[in-house]
Amino acid sequence: MHVIDSHTGGMPTRVILDGGPDLGSGPLADQARALATEHEAFYKSILLEPRGQPGMVGALLVPAQDPTCEIGVIYFDADAVLGMCGHGTIGLGVTLAHMGRIGVGTHRIETPVGVISIDVLDANTVRVTNVESRRVKADVTVDVPDYGPMTGDLAYGGNWFFIVDPSPMPVKSADIRALTDLAIATREACVAQGVVGENGELVDHVVFQGVSPKDGVHSRNFVLCPDDEYDRSPCGTGSSARLACLAASGRLAPGEEIVQESVIGSPYRLSYQIGEAGGVIPTIVGQAYIMAEGTLLFGDDDPFKAGITD
Numbered sequence: 001m002h003v004i005d006s007h008t009g010g011m012p013t014r015v016i017l018d019g020g021p022d023l024g025s026g027p028l029a030d031q032a033r034a035l036a037t038e039h040e041a042f043y044k045s046i047l048l049e050p051r052g053q054p055g056m057v058g059a060l061l062v063p064a065q066d067p068t069c070e071i072g073v074i075y076f077d078a079d080a081v082l083g084m085c086g087h088g089t090i091g092l093g094v095t096l097a098h099m100g101r102i103g104v105g106t107h108r109i110e111t112p113v114g115v116i117s118i119d120v121l122d123a124n125t126v127r128v129t130n131v132e133s134r135r136v137k138a139d140v141t142v143d144v145p146d147y148g149p150m151t152g153d154l155a156y157g158g159n160w161f162f163i164v165d166p167s168p169m170p171v172k173s174a175d176i177r178a179l180t181d182l183a184i185a186t187r188e189a190c191v192a193q194g195v196v197g198e199n200g201e202l203v204d205h206v207v208f209q210g211v212s213p214k215d216g217v218h219s220r221n222f223v224l225c226p227d228d229e230y231d232r233s234p235c236g237t238g239s240s241a242r243l244a245c246l247a248a249s250g251r252l253a254p255g256e257e258i259v260q261e262s263v264i265g266s267p268y269r270l271s272y273q274i275g276e277a278g279g280v281i282p283t284i285v286g287q288a289y290i291m292a293e294g295t296l297l298f299g300d301d302d303p304f305k306a307g308i309t310d
């Protein structure tokens with residue numbers, strides 16, 4: 001299996017070029033469901049240690065079903081198949097440009113949650129125009145065991161987010177362990193207390209919005225992903241959901257640009273336009289760097305062929 005690894009603001013993406021399972025030729029949402037339900041061991045083996053690394057997201061390339069798109073992609077982390085992935089899309093754009101498959105300019109990409117587009121601005125910089133994002137419920141309070149009540153917004157940005165603003169604790173890299181523990185407890189509280197999307201979708205990510213000490217940086221976030229790892233980048237789908245919340249509460253005008261950074265200080269430039277369904281069409285600009293090109297081998301006699309699963 002040939003792969004190319006990149007990182008976007010420190011968050012790794014592994015693009016899988018061949019060797020994936022047969023997911024059929026139906027809609028990408030059905031193919032993503034098949035990956036999640038029938039090929040769990042396959043996708044985990046690619047990202048779990050020892051072949052993968054904590055936080056890494058996989059990008060499985062599939063033929064686009066929509067003829068206006070150049071390529072299809074299904075993203076996953078070590079725990080779940082994702083609807084969309086912003087940092088992964090920046091990594092994918094840089095990877096495809098590195099391979100000579102696309103050049104500077106605009107390219108349409110199909111994902112399980114809809115068509116997105118990317119503008120490759122240079123060898124490392126990609127602008128992502130994401131699916132329409134929306135705030136679904138404002139000021140939802142959950143009771144987090146051992147912590148107390150926590151109030152946040154439920155929002156969609158290609159994945160499902162519970163966004164707490166302001167963060168209950170400072171968003172700084174020295175506190176990543178404590179932020180992670182509190183975010184896991186918050187996600188569990190959301191699930192247990194029925195904080196779900198319109199069609200029962202579970203919250204899969206939690207965001208704590210903090211402040212940055214840097215001039216010109218609007219905010220700094222901590223994002224918990226489904227695999228219980230934190231996003232080293234400011235999370236493209238989380239930033240999309242956050243833009244929807246800022247728009248819904250009148251705190252950011254269409255076209256206005258802000259810089260948001262991750263808990264480790266990597267930045268995205270963010271803005272939005274109004275969407276057709278009343279949400280926002282987010283635009284995210286970030287940078288990715290190629291780290292490695294390789295061939296993954298899964299020996300039959302390798303006791304950790306499936307990854308370290310316990």
Ligand code: PYC
Binds near residue numbers: 085088231233235238
């Ligand atoms: O950038 O959207 C994102 C993302 C989702 C999970 C990890 N990164």
